[in-house]
Amino acid sequence: MFTAAEARRRDVAELHEELRGFRDFGSTSAVGSTEPTGGGAPVPTYANEFWTAKQRAAHSLHEVSYRACFKPQLPRFFVERLTEAGDLVHDPFLGRGTTALEAALCGRVPTGTDVNPLSRVLLEPRLRPPTREQVASRLERIDFGAVERPGSDELLVFYHPDTLREIESLRLAVGDSDDPVDAWIRMVAVNRLTGHSPGFFSVYTLPPNQAVSVAAQHKINERREQTPPRRDVAKLILRKSDSLLAHCDVETRARLATVAKRARILTGEGASSPDIAPGSVSLVVTSPPFLDVVQYKADNWLRCWFCGIDPDQVSITHLAKIEAWQAAMTDVMRELHRIVRPGGVVAFEVGEVRGGKVKLEEVALRAGLDAGFAAEFVLINVQQFTKTANCWGVDNNTKGTNSNRIVVLARR
Ligand SMILES: C[S@@+](CC[C@H](N)C(=O)[O-])C[C@H]1O[C@@H](n2cnc3c(N)ncnc32)[C@H](O)[C@@H]1O
Structure with missing residues:
Protein backbone atom coordinates (compact mmCIF):
# COMPACT_ATOMS: atom_id res chain seq x y z
CA MET A 1 0.00 0.00 0.00
CA PRO A 117 3.98 10.06 28.66
CA LEU A 118 0.60 9.06 27.20
CA SER A 119 2.08 9.79 23.79
CA ARG A 120 4.55 6.89 24.04
CA VAL A 121 1.75 4.63 25.28
CA LEU A 122 -0.22 5.43 22.12
CA LEU A 123 2.61 5.40 19.60
CA GLU A 124 5.26 2.81 20.44
CA PRO A 125 3.11 -0.33 20.15
CA ARG A 126 1.95 0.76 16.70
CA LEU A 127 5.57 0.96 15.53
CA ARG A 128 5.94 -2.73 16.53
CA PRO A 129 2.49 -4.24 15.97
CA PRO A 130 1.98 -7.79 17.27
CA THR A 131 -0.07 -10.35 15.33
CA ARG A 132 -3.75 -10.93 16.04
CA GLU A 133 -2.88 -14.40 17.36
CA GLN A 134 -0.44 -12.95 19.91
CA VAL A 135 -3.08 -10.48 21.12
CA ALA A 136 -5.81 -13.14 21.32
CA SER A 137 -3.58 -15.59 23.18
CA ARG A 138 -2.46 -12.97 25.73
CA LEU A 139 -6.07 -11.85 26.31
CA GLU A 140 -7.03 -15.44 27.06
CA ARG A 141 -4.35 -15.64 29.75
CA ILE A 142 -5.29 -12.38 31.53
CA ASP A 143 -7.39 -12.93 34.67
CA PHE A 144 -10.21 -10.43 34.11
CA GLY A 145 -11.66 -11.41 37.49
CA ALA A 146 -8.50 -10.57 39.46
CA VAL A 147 -10.08 -7.45 40.99
CA GLU A 148 -13.09 -8.56 43.02
CA ARG A 149 -14.36 -5.13 44.02
CA PRO A 150 -13.67 -2.01 41.94
CA GLY A 151 -11.45 0.48 43.79
CA SER A 152 -12.51 3.50 41.75
CA ASP A 153 -16.18 3.85 42.68
CA GLU A 154 -16.56 7.25 41.04
CA LEU A 155 -15.92 5.55 37.66
CA LEU A 156 -19.19 3.64 38.01
CA VAL A 157 -20.77 6.66 36.35
CA PHE A 158 -19.10 5.44 33.12
CA TYR A 159 -18.99 1.67 33.62
CA HIS A 160 -21.15 -1.25 34.69
CA PRO A 161 -19.63 -2.66 37.93
CA ASP A 162 -18.54 -5.89 36.18
CA THR A 163 -17.00 -3.94 33.31
CA LEU A 164 -15.09 -1.78 35.79
CA ARG A 165 -13.79 -4.92 37.54
CA GLU A 166 -12.50 -6.15 34.19
CA ILE A 167 -10.90 -2.77 33.39
CA GLU A 168 -9.18 -2.64 36.78
CA SER A 169 -8.01 -6.25 36.41
CA LEU A 170 -6.61 -5.43 32.98
CA ARG A 171 -4.91 -2.36 34.42
CA LEU A 172 -3.21 -4.58 37.00
CA ALA A 173 -2.07 -7.02 34.31
CA VAL A 174 -0.74 -4.61 31.66
CA GLY A 175 -0.56 -1.21 33.41
CA ASP A 176 3.23 -0.93 33.52
CA SER A 177 4.31 -4.09 31.73
CA ASP A 178 7.27 -3.86 29.31
CA ASP A 179 6.04 -6.77 27.22
CA PRO A 180 5.26 -5.60 23.63
CA VAL A 181 1.94 -7.49 23.43
CA ASP A 182 0.88 -6.06 26.82
CA ALA A 183 1.87 -2.61 25.54
CA TRP A 184 -0.36 -3.14 22.49
CA ILE A 185 -3.31 -4.23 24.68
CA ARG A 186 -2.74 -1.20 26.94
CA MET A 187 -2.78 1.12 23.91
CA VAL A 188 -6.01 -0.40 22.59
CA ALA A 189 -7.64 -0.32 26.04
CA VAL A 190 -6.77 3.39 26.38
CA ASN A 191 -8.63 3.94 23.13
CA ARG A 192 -11.70 1.98 24.23
CA LEU A 193 -12.16 3.61 27.65
CA THR A 194 -14.91 6.04 26.73
CA GLY A 195 -16.89 6.80 23.62
CA HIS A 196 -20.32 7.10 22.14
CA SER A 197 -20.98 3.62 20.77
CA PRO A 198 -21.12 0.01 22.03
CA GLY A 199 -17.55 -0.38 20.70
CA PHE A 200 -16.32 1.35 23.87
CA PHE A 201 -16.23 0.12 27.47
CA SER A 202 -18.36 3.03 28.73
CA VAL A 203 -21.97 4.08 28.59
CA TYR A 204 -22.69 6.77 25.94
CA THR A 205 -20.46 9.80 26.48
CA LEU A 206 -18.34 12.22 24.41
CA PRO A 207 -16.04 10.88 21.67
CA PRO A 208 -13.02 8.95 22.98
CA ASN A 209 -10.51 11.78 22.73
CA GLN A 210 -12.44 13.92 25.24
CA ALA A 211 -13.20 12.28 28.57
CA VAL A 212 -15.75 14.38 30.48
CA SER A 213 -15.57 14.88 34.25
CA VAL A 214 -17.46 12.57 36.61
CA ALA A 215 -19.89 15.41 37.39
CA ALA A 216 -20.55 16.08 33.69
CA GLN A 217 -21.14 12.36 33.04
CA HIS A 218 -23.72 12.24 35.88
CA LYS A 219 -25.61 14.97 34.01
CA ILE A 220 -25.34 13.12 30.67
CA ASN A 221 -26.69 9.96 32.33
CA GLU A 222 -29.59 11.85 33.90
CA ARG A 223 -30.48 13.63 30.69
CA ARG A 224 -30.39 10.44 28.65
CA GLU A 225 -31.90 8.32 31.45
CA GLN A 226 -29.12 5.78 30.98
CA THR A 227 -27.12 3.43 33.19
CA PRO A 228 -23.83 1.89 32.09
CA PRO A 229 -24.38 -1.41 30.21
CA ARG A 230 -22.19 -4.51 30.63
CA ARG A 231 -19.34 -4.70 28.12
CA ASP A 232 -16.93 -7.52 27.31
CA VAL A 233 -13.53 -5.85 27.65
CA ALA A 234 -11.44 -8.62 26.02
CA LYS A 235 -13.83 -8.91 23.08
CA LEU A 236 -13.76 -5.16 22.40
CA ILE A 237 -9.96 -5.09 22.58
CA LEU A 238 -9.68 -7.91 20.07
CA ARG A 239 -12.21 -6.29 17.75
CA LYS A 240 -10.34 -2.96 17.78
CA SER A 241 -7.02 -4.80 17.31
CA ASP A 242 -8.49 -6.43 14.20
CA SER A 243 -9.37 -3.07 12.68
CA LEU A 244 -6.01 -1.48 13.61
CA LEU A 245 -4.11 -4.43 12.12
CA ALA A 246 -6.25 -4.62 8.96
CA HIS A 247 -3.54 -3.15 6.68
CA CYS A 248 -0.60 -4.78 8.48
CA ASP A 249 0.68 -7.01 5.70
CA VAL A 250 4.13 -8.58 5.51
CA GLU A 251 5.51 -5.54 3.72
CA THR A 252 4.28 -3.10 6.41
CA ARG A 253 5.71 -5.25 9.18
CA ALA A 254 9.08 -5.56 7.44
CA ARG A 255 9.31 -1.81 6.87
CA LEU A 256 8.33 -0.94 10.43
CA ALA A 257 10.80 -3.48 11.82
CA THR A 258 13.62 -1.87 9.84
CA VAL A 259 13.03 1.67 11.08
CA ALA A 260 11.64 0.95 14.58
C1 LIG B 1 -1.78 19.56 18.61
S1 LIG B 1 -1.28 18.23 19.64
C2 LIG B 1 -0.28 17.29 18.53
C3 LIG B 1 -1.11 16.34 17.75
C4 LIG B 1 -0.30 15.52 16.79
N1 LIG B 1 0.10 16.29 15.63
C5 LIG B 1 -1.13 14.31 16.36
O1 LIG B 1 -1.45 14.18 15.15
O2 LIG B 1 -1.51 13.53 17.23
C6 LIG B 1 -0.10 19.00 20.68
C7 LIG B 1 0.63 18.05 21.62
O3 LIG B 1 1.64 18.83 22.30
C8 LIG B 1 1.85 18.25 23.57
N2 LIG B 1 2.56 19.25 24.36
C9 LIG B 1 2.07 20.30 25.05
N3 LIG B 1 3.05 21.03 25.59
C10 LIG B 1 4.23 20.44 25.21
C11 LIG B 1 5.59 20.74 25.41
N4 LIG B 1 5.97 21.79 26.12
N5 LIG B 1 6.52 19.92 24.86
C12 LIG B 1 6.14 18.82 24.15
N6 LIG B 1 4.87 18.49 23.93
C13 LIG B 1 3.91 19.28 24.44
C14 LIG B 1 0.48 17.87 24.05
O4 LIG B 1 0.56 16.86 25.04
C15 LIG B 1 -0.18 17.40 22.73
O5 LIG B 1 -0.05 16.01 22.62
Whole structure:
Protein backbone atom coordinates (compact mmCIF):
# COMPACT_ATOMS: atom_id res chain seq x y z
CA MET A 1 0.00 0.00 0.00
CA PHE A 2 2.74 2.47 0.92
CA THR A 3 5.62 2.69 -1.49
CA ALA A 4 8.53 3.37 0.80
CA ALA A 5 11.36 5.17 -0.77
CA GLU A 6 10.24 5.99 -4.28
CA ALA A 7 10.40 9.68 -3.56
CA ARG A 8 13.71 11.32 -4.27
CA ARG A 9 14.55 14.09 -1.87
CA ARG A 10 13.60 17.35 -3.47
CA ASP A 11 14.91 20.82 -2.87
CA VAL A 12 12.48 23.14 -1.10
CA ALA A 13 12.84 25.55 -4.07
CA GLU A 14 11.29 22.87 -6.32
CA LEU A 15 8.44 22.60 -3.85
CA HIS A 16 7.55 26.28 -4.37
CA GLU A 17 7.22 25.55 -8.09
CA GLU A 18 5.09 22.47 -7.48
CA LEU A 19 2.75 24.29 -5.08
CA ARG A 20 2.26 27.22 -7.46
CA GLY A 21 1.29 24.91 -10.33
CA PHE A 22 -0.52 22.29 -8.21
CA ARG A 23 -3.87 21.08 -9.56
CA ASP A 24 -4.02 17.37 -8.67
CA PHE A 25 -7.56 17.72 -7.29
CA GLY A 26 -8.96 20.06 -9.90
CA SER A 27 -8.41 23.58 -8.56
CA THR A 28 -5.43 25.86 -9.03
CA SER A 29 -3.47 27.35 -6.12
CA ALA A 30 -4.36 30.78 -4.77
CA VAL A 31 -1.06 32.60 -4.23
CA GLY A 32 -0.82 35.42 -1.69
CA SER A 33 1.59 36.62 0.97
CA THR A 34 1.89 37.23 4.68
CA GLU A 35 4.42 38.87 6.99
CA PRO A 36 6.17 37.70 10.13
CA THR A 37 5.16 39.41 13.37
CA GLY A 38 7.36 42.48 13.84
CA GLY A 39 7.81 42.92 10.09
CA GLY A 40 10.18 41.51 7.51
CA ALA A 41 10.17 40.29 3.93
CA PRO A 42 6.77 39.03 2.72
CA VAL A 43 6.38 35.26 2.72
CA PRO A 44 4.34 33.55 -0.03
CA THR A 45 1.14 31.70 0.88
CA TYR A 46 -0.25 28.86 -1.25
CA ALA A 47 -3.87 27.77 -0.77
CA ASN A 48 -5.31 24.72 -2.51
CA GLU A 49 -6.60 21.25 -1.83
CA PHE A 50 -3.13 19.69 -1.57
CA TRP A 51 -4.36 16.50 0.04
CA THR A 52 -7.79 15.07 0.53
CA ALA A 53 -9.51 12.30 2.44
CA LYS A 54 -10.54 10.78 -0.90
CA GLN A 55 -6.94 10.51 -2.06
CA ARG A 56 -5.60 7.25 -0.61
CA ALA A 57 -6.93 5.71 2.57
CA ALA A 58 -4.68 6.25 5.54
CA HIS A 59 -3.11 3.15 7.05
CA SER A 60 -5.34 1.35 9.56
CA LEU A 61 -2.67 1.69 12.28
CA HIS A 62 -3.47 5.40 12.51
CA GLU A 63 -7.01 4.80 13.75
CA VAL A 64 -6.61 5.88 17.34
CA SER A 65 -8.26 9.12 18.36
CA TYR A 66 -6.47 12.06 19.96
CA ARG A 67 -7.42 15.67 20.56
CA ALA A 68 -6.36 18.02 17.76
CA CYS A 69 -4.50 15.31 15.85
CA PHE A 70 -3.87 15.95 12.19
CA LYS A 71 -4.52 13.57 9.34
CA PRO A 72 -1.70 11.30 8.12
CA GLN A 73 -2.00 12.92 4.69
CA LEU A 74 -0.42 16.08 6.13
CA PRO A 75 2.94 14.59 7.19
CA ARG A 76 2.88 12.27 4.17
CA PHE A 77 2.75 15.27 1.81
CA PHE A 78 6.08 16.54 3.16
CA VAL A 79 7.69 13.16 3.89
CA GLU A 80 7.19 11.95 0.32
CA ARG A 81 8.54 15.13 -1.20
CA LEU A 82 11.41 16.10 1.08
CA THR A 83 12.94 12.90 2.45
CA GLU A 84 14.37 9.55 1.38
CA ALA A 85 14.22 6.12 3.02
CA GLY A 86 16.25 6.03 6.22
CA ASP A 87 16.07 9.82 6.81
CA LEU A 88 15.11 11.05 10.29
CA VAL A 89 11.68 12.73 10.58
CA HIS A 90 11.03 14.52 13.88
CA ASP A 91 7.99 15.82 15.79
CA PRO A 92 8.48 17.84 19.03
CA PHE A 93 4.72 17.65 19.86
CA LEU A 94 3.96 14.01 19.06
CA GLY A 95 0.38 13.64 20.35
CA ARG A 96 -0.85 10.25 19.10
CA GLY A 97 2.24 10.19 16.85
CA THR A 98 0.73 10.79 13.40
CA THR A 99 3.99 12.15 11.95
CA ALA A 100 6.12 9.44 13.52
CA LEU A 101 3.89 6.56 12.40
CA GLU A 102 3.42 7.90 8.88
CA ALA A 103 7.17 8.50 8.54
CA ALA A 104 7.84 4.93 9.69
CA LEU A 105 5.25 3.53 7.26
CA CYS A 106 7.13 5.37 4.50
CA GLY A 107 10.44 3.82 5.61
CA ARG A 108 11.77 6.93 7.39
CA VAL A 109 13.14 6.85 10.93
CA PRO A 110 10.75 8.54 13.39
CA THR A 111 12.00 10.68 16.26
CA GLY A 112 10.02 12.94 18.56
CA THR A 113 8.89 13.95 21.97
CA ASP A 114 5.74 14.90 23.85
CA VAL A 115 5.56 16.20 27.38
CA ASN A 116 2.78 13.70 28.17
CA PRO A 117 3.98 10.06 28.66
CA LEU A 118 0.60 9.06 27.20
CA SER A 119 2.08 9.79 23.79
CA ARG A 120 4.55 6.89 24.04
CA VAL A 121 1.75 4.63 25.28
CA LEU A 122 -0.22 5.43 22.12
CA LEU A 123 2.61 5.40 19.60
CA GLU A 124 5.26 2.81 20.44
CA PRO A 125 3.11 -0.33 20.15
CA ARG A 126 1.95 0.76 16.70
CA LEU A 127 5.57 0.96 15.53
CA ARG A 128 5.94 -2.73 16.53
CA PRO A 129 2.49 -4.24 15.97
CA PRO A 130 1.98 -7.79 17.27
CA THR A 131 -0.07 -10.35 15.33
CA ARG A 132 -3.75 -10.93 16.04
CA GLU A 133 -2.88 -14.40 17.36
CA GLN A 134 -0.44 -12.95 19.91
CA VAL A 135 -3.08 -10.48 21.12
CA ALA A 136 -5.81 -13.14 21.32
CA SER A 137 -3.58 -15.59 23.18
CA ARG A 138 -2.46 -12.97 25.73
CA LEU A 139 -6.07 -11.85 26.31
CA GLU A 140 -7.03 -15.44 27.06
CA ARG A 141 -4.35 -15.64 29.75
CA ILE A 142 -5.29 -12.38 31.53
CA ASP A 143 -7.39 -12.93 34.67
CA PHE A 144 -10.21 -10.43 34.11
CA GLY A 145 -11.66 -11.41 37.49
CA ALA A 146 -8.50 -10.57 39.46
CA VAL A 147 -10.08 -7.45 40.99
CA GLU A 148 -13.09 -8.56 43.02
CA ARG A 149 -14.36 -5.13 44.02
CA PRO A 150 -13.67 -2.01 41.94
CA GLY A 151 -11.45 0.48 43.79
CA SER A 152 -12.51 3.50 41.75
CA ASP A 153 -16.18 3.85 42.68
CA GLU A 154 -16.56 7.25 41.04
CA LEU A 155 -15.92 5.55 37.66
CA LEU A 156 -19.19 3.64 38.01
CA VAL A 157 -20.77 6.66 36.35
CA PHE A 158 -19.10 5.44 33.12
CA TYR A 159 -18.99 1.67 33.62
CA HIS A 160 -21.15 -1.25 34.69
CA PRO A 161 -19.63 -2.66 37.93
CA ASP A 162 -18.54 -5.89 36.18
CA THR A 163 -17.00 -3.94 33.31
CA LEU A 164 -15.09 -1.78 35.79
CA ARG A 165 -13.79 -4.92 37.54
CA GLU A 166 -12.50 -6.15 34.19
CA ILE A 167 -10.90 -2.77 33.39
CA GLU A 168 -9.18 -2.64 36.78
CA SER A 169 -8.01 -6.25 36.41
CA LEU A 170 -6.61 -5.43 32.98
CA ARG A 171 -4.91 -2.36 34.42
CA LEU A 172 -3.21 -4.58 37.00
CA ALA A 173 -2.07 -7.02 34.31
CA VAL A 174 -0.74 -4.61 31.66
CA GLY A 175 -0.56 -1.21 33.41
CA ASP A 176 3.23 -0.93 33.52
CA SER A 177 4.31 -4.09 31.73
CA ASP A 178 7.27 -3.86 29.31
CA ASP A 179 6.04 -6.77 27.22
CA PRO A 180 5.26 -5.60 23.63
CA VAL A 181 1.94 -7.49 23.43
CA ASP A 182 0.88 -6.06 26.82
CA ALA A 183 1.87 -2.61 25.54
CA TRP A 184 -0.36 -3.14 22.49
CA ILE A 185 -3.31 -4.23 24.68
CA ARG A 186 -2.74 -1.20 26.94
CA MET A 187 -2.78 1.12 23.91
CA VAL A 188 -6.01 -0.40 22.59
CA ALA A 189 -7.64 -0.32 26.04
CA VAL A 190 -6.77 3.39 26.38
CA ASN A 191 -8.63 3.94 23.13
CA ARG A 192 -11.70 1.98 24.23
CA LEU A 193 -12.16 3.61 27.65
CA THR A 194 -14.91 6.04 26.73
CA GLY A 195 -16.89 6.80 23.62
CA HIS A 196 -20.32 7.10 22.14
CA SER A 197 -20.98 3.62 20.77
CA PRO A 198 -21.12 0.01 22.03
CA GLY A 199 -17.55 -0.38 20.70
CA PHE A 200 -16.32 1.35 23.87
CA PHE A 201 -16.23 0.12 27.47
CA SER A 202 -18.36 3.03 28.73
CA VAL A 203 -21.97 4.08 28.59
CA TYR A 204 -22.69 6.77 25.94
CA THR A 205 -20.46 9.80 26.48
CA LEU A 206 -18.34 12.22 24.41
CA PRO A 207 -16.04 10.88 21.67
CA PRO A 208 -13.02 8.95 22.98
CA ASN A 209 -10.51 11.78 22.73
CA GLN A 210 -12.44 13.92 25.24
CA ALA A 211 -13.20 12.28 28.57
CA VAL A 212 -15.75 14.38 30.48
CA SER A 213 -15.57 14.88 34.25
CA VAL A 214 -17.46 12.57 36.61
CA ALA A 215 -19.89 15.41 37.39
CA ALA A 216 -20.55 16.08 33.69
CA GLN A 217 -21.14 12.36 33.04
CA HIS A 218 -23.72 12.24 35.88
CA LYS A 219 -25.61 14.97 34.01
CA ILE A 220 -25.34 13.12 30.67
CA ASN A 221 -26.69 9.96 32.33
CA GLU A 222 -29.59 11.85 33.90
CA ARG A 223 -30.48 13.63 30.69
CA ARG A 224 -30.39 10.44 28.65
CA GLU A 225 -31.90 8.32 31.45
CA GLN A 226 -29.12 5.78 30.98
CA THR A 227 -27.12 3.43 33.19
CA PRO A 228 -23.83 1.89 32.09
CA PRO A 229 -24.38 -1.41 30.21
CA ARG A 230 -22.19 -4.51 30.63
CA ARG A 231 -19.34 -4.70 28.12
CA ASP A 232 -16.93 -7.52 27.31
CA VAL A 233 -13.53 -5.85 27.65
CA ALA A 234 -11.44 -8.62 26.02
CA LYS A 235 -13.83 -8.91 23.08
CA LEU A 236 -13.76 -5.16 22.40
CA ILE A 237 -9.96 -5.09 22.58
CA LEU A 238 -9.68 -7.91 20.07
CA ARG A 239 -12.21 -6.29 17.75
CA LYS A 240 -10.34 -2.96 17.78
CA SER A 241 -7.02 -4.80 17.31
CA ASP A 242 -8.49 -6.43 14.20
CA SER A 243 -9.37 -3.07 12.68
CA LEU A 244 -6.01 -1.48 13.61
CA LEU A 245 -4.11 -4.43 12.12
CA ALA A 246 -6.25 -4.62 8.96
CA HIS A 247 -3.54 -3.15 6.68
CA CYS A 248 -0.60 -4.78 8.48
CA ASP A 249 0.68 -7.01 5.70
CA VAL A 250 4.13 -8.58 5.51
CA GLU A 251 5.51 -5.54 3.72
CA THR A 252 4.28 -3.10 6.41
CA ARG A 253 5.71 -5.25 9.18
CA ALA A 254 9.08 -5.56 7.44
CA ARG A 255 9.31 -1.81 6.87
CA LEU A 256 8.33 -0.94 10.43
CA ALA A 257 10.80 -3.48 11.82
CA THR A 258 13.62 -1.87 9.84
CA VAL A 259 13.03 1.67 11.08
CA ALA A 260 11.64 0.95 14.58
CA LYS A 261 15.10 -0.16 15.72
CA ARG A 262 16.44 3.36 15.12
CA ALA A 263 13.33 5.27 16.30
CA ARG A 264 13.78 7.69 19.24
CA ILE A 265 10.43 8.35 20.93
CA LEU A 266 10.88 10.48 24.05
CA THR A 267 8.87 11.97 26.89
CA GLY A 268 9.77 15.59 27.54
CA GLU A 269 9.69 19.17 26.39
CA GLY A 270 9.64 19.85 22.66
CA ALA A 271 12.33 22.47 23.35
CA SER A 272 14.73 19.89 24.73
CA SER A 273 15.66 16.68 22.93
CA PRO A 274 19.27 16.01 23.96
CA ASP A 275 19.06 12.43 22.67
CA ILE A 276 18.73 13.69 19.09
CA ALA A 277 22.11 14.43 17.51
CA PRO A 278 22.85 17.90 16.06
CA GLY A 279 22.17 18.16 12.31
CA SER A 280 20.65 14.66 12.14
CA VAL A 281 17.02 15.39 11.21
CA SER A 282 15.88 15.87 7.58
CA LEU A 283 12.32 16.99 8.22
CA VAL A 284 10.12 18.16 11.09
CA VAL A 285 6.32 17.97 10.76
CA THR A 286 4.51 19.16 13.86
CA SER A 287 1.58 20.95 15.42
CA PRO A 288 1.94 22.67 18.82
CA PRO A 289 -0.83 23.55 21.27
CA PHE A 290 -2.68 26.55 19.79
CA LEU A 291 -2.51 28.96 22.76
CA ASP A 292 -5.00 27.60 25.35
CA VAL A 293 -7.64 26.33 22.89
CA VAL A 294 -7.52 22.59 23.68
CA GLN A 295 -7.76 21.26 27.26
CA TYR A 296 -5.26 18.40 26.89
CA LYS A 297 -5.13 17.77 30.64
CA ALA A 298 -8.90 17.54 31.15
CA ASP A 299 -9.49 15.62 27.93
CA ASN A 300 -6.91 12.95 28.79
CA TRP A 301 -7.58 12.45 32.54
CA LEU A 302 -9.16 9.00 32.24
CA ARG A 303 -6.51 7.74 29.83
CA CYS A 304 -3.85 8.99 32.24
CA TRP A 305 -5.61 7.18 35.13
CA PHE A 306 -5.50 3.89 33.23
CA CYS A 307 -1.78 4.33 32.52
CA GLY A 308 -0.88 5.47 36.05
CA ILE A 309 0.12 8.95 34.84
CA ASP A 310 -0.50 11.88 37.21
CA PRO A 311 -1.83 14.66 34.91
CA ASP A 312 -0.72 17.28 37.45
CA GLN A 313 2.88 16.24 36.80
CA VAL A 314 2.59 16.83 33.03
CA SER A 315 3.55 20.42 32.16
CA ILE A 316 1.52 21.02 29.03
CA THR A 317 2.23 24.32 27.26
CA HIS A 318 -1.15 26.01 27.75
CA LEU A 319 -0.69 29.74 27.23
CA ALA A 320 -3.38 32.39 26.85
CA LYS A 321 -1.02 35.25 25.96
CA ILE A 322 0.47 35.44 22.50
CA GLU A 323 3.78 36.89 23.80
CA ALA A 324 4.28 33.88 26.07
CA TRP A 325 3.38 31.51 23.21
CA GLN A 326 5.88 33.26 20.92
CA ALA A 327 8.64 32.87 23.53
CA ALA A 328 7.80 29.16 24.04
CA MET A 329 7.73 28.49 20.27
CA THR A 330 11.03 30.35 19.79
CA ASP A 331 12.63 27.97 22.31
CA VAL A 332 11.24 24.99 20.38
CA MET A 333 12.46 26.48 17.06
CA ARG A 334 15.97 26.93 18.51
CA GLU A 335 16.04 23.26 19.45
CA LEU A 336 14.80 22.32 15.97
CA HIS A 337 17.53 24.49 14.45
CA ARG A 338 20.07 22.48 16.46
CA ILE A 339 18.86 19.07 15.29
CA VAL A 340 17.83 19.81 11.66
CA ARG A 341 20.52 19.28 9.04
CA PRO A 342 21.46 22.07 6.59
CA GLY A 343 18.91 21.87 3.76
CA GLY A 344 16.35 20.32 6.14
CA VAL A 345 12.80 21.63 6.50
CA VAL A 346 10.33 22.37 9.32
CA ALA A 347 6.57 22.20 8.59
CA PHE A 348 4.80 23.78 11.59
CA GLU A 349 1.00 23.59 11.57
CA VAL A 350 -1.02 26.22 13.44
CA GLY A 351 -4.78 26.70 13.71
CA GLU A 352 -7.18 29.58 13.83
CA VAL A 353 -7.54 31.12 17.30
CA ARG A 354 -9.50 34.02 18.81
CA GLY A 355 -11.85 34.08 15.82
CA GLY A 356 -8.95 34.87 13.47
CA LYS A 357 -7.86 38.01 15.34
CA VAL A 358 -4.54 36.46 16.34
CA LYS A 359 -2.54 35.01 13.45
CA LEU A 360 -0.39 32.22 14.83
CA GLU A 361 1.32 31.69 11.45
CA GLU A 362 2.81 35.20 11.62
CA VAL A 363 4.07 34.53 15.13
CA ALA A 364 5.44 31.11 14.14
CA LEU A 365 7.28 32.70 11.21
CA ARG A 366 8.87 35.22 13.61
CA ALA A 367 9.84 32.44 16.04
CA GLY A 368 11.44 30.49 13.17
CA LEU A 369 13.35 33.52 11.87
CA ASP A 370 14.59 34.41 15.37
CA ALA A 371 15.88 30.84 15.74
CA GLY A 372 17.88 31.15 12.50
CA PHE A 373 15.59 29.47 9.94
CA ALA A 374 14.71 30.94 6.53
CA ALA A 375 10.97 31.54 5.97
CA GLU A 376 9.91 29.64 2.82
CA PHE A 377 6.11 29.75 2.56
CA VAL A 378 2.81 29.18 4.33
CA LEU A 379 0.65 26.36 2.96
CA ILE A 380 -3.11 26.30 3.46
CA ASN A 381 -4.82 23.02 2.66
CA VAL A 382 -8.35 24.08 1.76
CA GLN A 383 -10.76 21.38 2.80
CA GLN A 384 -14.38 21.21 3.84
CA PHE A 385 -14.99 19.43 7.12
CA THR A 386 -18.06 17.42 7.91
CA LYS A 387 -19.63 17.82 11.34
CA THR A 388 -18.44 14.33 12.25
CA ALA A 389 -14.84 15.16 11.42
CA ASN A 390 -15.03 18.18 13.70
CA CYS A 391 -16.65 16.31 16.54
CA TRP A 392 -13.89 13.71 16.37
CA GLY A 393 -11.32 16.43 16.89
CA VAL A 394 -9.74 16.05 13.45
CA ASP A 395 -9.43 19.79 13.51
CA ASN A 396 -9.72 22.51 16.11
CA ASN A 397 -12.08 24.61 14.08
CA THR A 398 -15.75 24.78 14.77
CA LYS A 399 -16.36 26.09 11.26
CA GLY A 400 -16.84 23.89 8.23
CA THR A 401 -13.57 24.80 6.54
CA ASN A 402 -10.03 23.97 7.54
CA SER A 403 -8.27 27.28 8.02
CA ASN A 404 -5.14 25.73 9.54
CA ARG A 405 -1.86 26.96 8.15
CA ILE A 406 1.45 25.18 7.77
CA VAL A 407 4.46 27.44 8.20
CA VAL A 408 7.39 26.03 6.21
CA LEU A 409 10.94 26.99 7.22
CA ALA A 410 14.29 25.85 5.85
CA ARG A 411 17.64 25.38 7.57
CA ARG A 412 20.25 26.97 5.35
C1 LIG B 1 -1.78 19.56 18.61
S1 LIG B 1 -1.28 18.23 19.64
C2 LIG B 1 -0.28 17.29 18.53
C3 LIG B 1 -1.11 16.34 17.75
C4 LIG B 1 -0.30 15.52 16.79
N1 LIG B 1 0.10 16.29 15.63
C5 LIG B 1 -1.13 14.31 16.36
O1 LIG B 1 -1.45 14.18 15.15
O2 LIG B 1 -1.51 13.53 17.23
C6 LIG B 1 -0.10 19.00 20.68
C7 LIG B 1 0.63 18.05 21.62
O3 LIG B 1 1.64 18.83 22.30
C8 LIG B 1 1.85 18.25 23.57
N2 LIG B 1 2.56 19.25 24.36
C9 LIG B 1 2.07 20.30 25.05
N3 LIG B 1 3.05 21.03 25.59
C10 LIG B 1 4.23 20.44 25.21
C11 LIG B 1 5.59 20.74 25.41
N4 LIG B 1 5.97 21.79 26.12
N5 LIG B 1 6.52 19.92 24.86
C12 LIG B 1 6.14 18.82 24.15
N6 LIG B 1 4.87 18.49 23.93
C13 LIG B 1 3.91 19.28 24.44
C14 LIG B 1 0.48 17.87 24.05
O4 LIG B 1 0.56 16.86 25.04
C15 LIG B 1 -0.18 17.40 22.73
O5 LIG B 1 -0.05 16.01 22.62
